[in-house]
Amino acid sequence: MITVRALLFDTFGTVVDWRGGLISRLDEWRREREIAADWPRLVDAWRMAYPLSLQRVRTGEREWAVLDELQRESLERLALEQGVAGLDGAAADEMVRMWHELPPWPESVAALHRLRARYVIAPLSNGHVALLVRMAKTAGLPWDAIFGADIFRHYKPDPETYLGASALLGCQPHEVMLVASHPSDLDAAAKCGLRTCYVSRPLEYGAGRVFEAIPEPARFDLMVDGLEELASELGC
Amino acid sequence: MITVRALLFDTFGTVVDWRGGLISRLDEWRREREIAADWPRLVDAWRMAYPLSLQRVRTGEREWAVLDELQRESLERLALEQGVAGLDGAAADEMVRMWHELPPWPESVAALHRLRARYVIAPLSNGHVALLVRMAKTAGLPWDAIFGADIFRHYKPDPETYLGASALLGCQPHEVMLVASHPSDLDAAAKCGLRTCYVSRPLEYGAGRVFEAIPEPARFDLMVDGLEELASELGC
Numbered sequence: 385m386i387t388v389r390a391l392l393f394d395t396f397g398t399v400v401d402w403r404g405g406l407i408s409r410l411d412e413w414r415r416e417r418e419i420a421a422d423w424p425r426l427v428d429a430w431r432m433a434y435p436l437s438l439q440r441v442r443t444g445e446r447e448w449a450v451l452d453e454l455q456r457e458s459l460e461r462l463a464l465e466q467g468v469a470g471l472d473g474a475a476a477d478e479m480v481r482m483w484h485e486l487p488p489w490p491e492s493v494a495a496l497h498r499l500r501a502r503y504v505i506a507p508l509s510n511g512h513v514a515l516l517v518r519m520a521k522t523a524g525l526p527w528d529a530i531f532g533a534d535i536f537r538h539y540k541p542d543p544e545t546y547l548g549a550s551a552l553l554g555c556q557p558h559e560v561m562l563v564a565s566h567p568s569d570l571d572a573a574a575k576c577g578l579r580t581c582y583v584s585r586p587l588e589y590g591a592g593r594v595f596e597a598i599p600e601p602a603r604f605d606l607m608v609d610g611l612e613e614l615a616s617e618l619g620c
Numbered sequence: 621m622i623t624v625r626a627l628l629f630d631t632f633g634t635v636v637d638w639r640g641g642l643i644s645r646l647d648e649w650r651r652e653r654e655i656a657a658d659w660p661r662l663v664d665a666w667r668m669a670y671p672l673s674l675q676r677v678r679t680g681e682r683e684w685a686v687l688d689e690l691q692r693e694s695l696e697r698l699a700l701e702q703g704v705a706g707l708d709g710a711a712a713d714e715m716v717r718m719w720h721e722l723p724p725w726p727e728s729v730a731a732l733h734r735l736r737a738r739y740v741i742a743p744l745s746n747g748h749v750a751l752l753v754r755m756a757k758t759a760g761l762p763w764d765a766i767f768g769a770d771i772f773r774h775y776k777p778d779p780e781t782y783l784g785a786s787a788l789l790g791c792q793p794h795e796v797m798l799v800a801s802h803p804s805d806l807d808a809a810a811k812c813g814l815r816t817c818y819v820s821r822p823l824e825y826g827a828g829r830v831f832e833a834i835p836e837p838a839r840f841d842l843m844v845d846g847l848e849e850l851a852s853e854l855g856c
Contacts, residue, residue: 504753504757512788512790513765513788513789513790514788514789514790514791515790516765517740517764517765517789520764521740521764528753528756528757528766529749529752529753529765529766530764530765530766532788534787534788535771535788551770552748552749552750552768552770552771553749553750553753554748554749554750554751555750
């Protein structure tokens with residue numbers, strides 16, 4: 385029996401569809417402006433650059449910077465490498481802001497409402513508070529609190545994030561569950577004493593593309609196919 | 621014309637009725653258990669002890685502690701001073717937790733829903749995140765984010781609170797308005813560059829009792845009689 389008081393959610397990939405959301409917004413640009421690019425290729429490279437840019441902050445190689453800043457730097461470099469013509473500063477800013485307004489997976493909002501009736505729910509994301517607030521307002525995510533990396537000035541998987549959010553909620557680590565579609569994130573949370581729920585998101589990186597192997601059933605406290613199943617497992 | 625992007629709210633007194641809420645809960649104890657006390661007298665003394673206990677943290681005289689801990693210490697001392705019989709540890713804990721579940725002023729919830737449609741809204745309170753999350757869930761306060769003093773490890777009126785919350789929202793100080801029923805809180809926010817709105821709460825300390833003089837009209841950007849008036853002033 386799982387008895388936790390609070391659920392923390394990874395956001396990008398777990399709650400919202402970054403790849404589908406970005407590509408769909410960028411497809412609209414075809415009709416609106418003169419920027420030609422292989423958007424899926426650029427978006428995938430951008431996402432791959434993301435953990436590396438966080439890693440440079442985590443190791444102290446570069447000083448603290450919020451995700452927008454890191455994403456902007458990666459995008460400029462990749463647009464140059466991929467020869468994307470016409471991506472000026474304003475367009476790059478707009479692309480960075482698209483991460484603030486990503487669409488939820490189809491069942492996310494309804495499931496979060498169910499979970500919220502019984503648990504404290506909050507994102508624990510490498511996004512910053514301002515990004516997560518904008519995302520919540522756009523997507524209608526009914527969070528009880530917002531934990532962005534800038535509160536802790538640490539990025540996941542640093543323990544300061546998992547332990548910091550648990551402490552702010554007045555909980556012991558074992559009273560908190562991390563919900564995420566990334567086994568590495570969940571492993572780090574488990575090391576800090578949190579309970580863990582793996583959410584399968586087979587479309588996160590595009591159909592048929594997998595970046596972390598699907599975990600063995602015993603590796604985490606729960607394994608679900610979506611947030612509605614999590615709500616049902618937890619009796620909501 | 622006032623053009624801000626976010627509104628921060630003092631909570632105790634501004635959004636919720638701490639005195640009425642505590643006294644009403646304690647009155648129920650008459651029927652439930654064997655504790656006799658002059659509850660209004662104890663509650664008023666408790667509230668008076670509050671700024672002094674924060675002050676000891678602010679000056680560094682004592683190390684960081686969340687509000688629950690400070691309130692618990694004050695309560696033990698005051699119960700002894702006022703000769704309250706029967707207030708054991710469990711009852712004192714329960715009284716401390718009453719601050720987590722205070723009732724909103726009659727118009728607070730509806731007005732916050734109006735304001736939320738146009739602005740980012742969040743508490744900026746000397747309560748801690750766990751207290752404010754519980755308060756929001758109990759009272760139905762539709763916050764976009766929760767800023768408790770424990771995020772900053774500073775209590776208002778320290779500038780770290782006003783500037784820290786503005787930065788986490790990705791705002792310049794002049795893009796943020798503090799809404800509060802306490803002129804001293806608003807003065808400190810204004811010194812940090814925030815816009816200010818004074819909310820008149822004539823019943824906060826009980827009918828006819830005033831602890832800070834009603835400010836001159838020009839002292840703050842706005843003066844309103846409640847949060848519905850604020851919503852109307854801001855065109856919500």
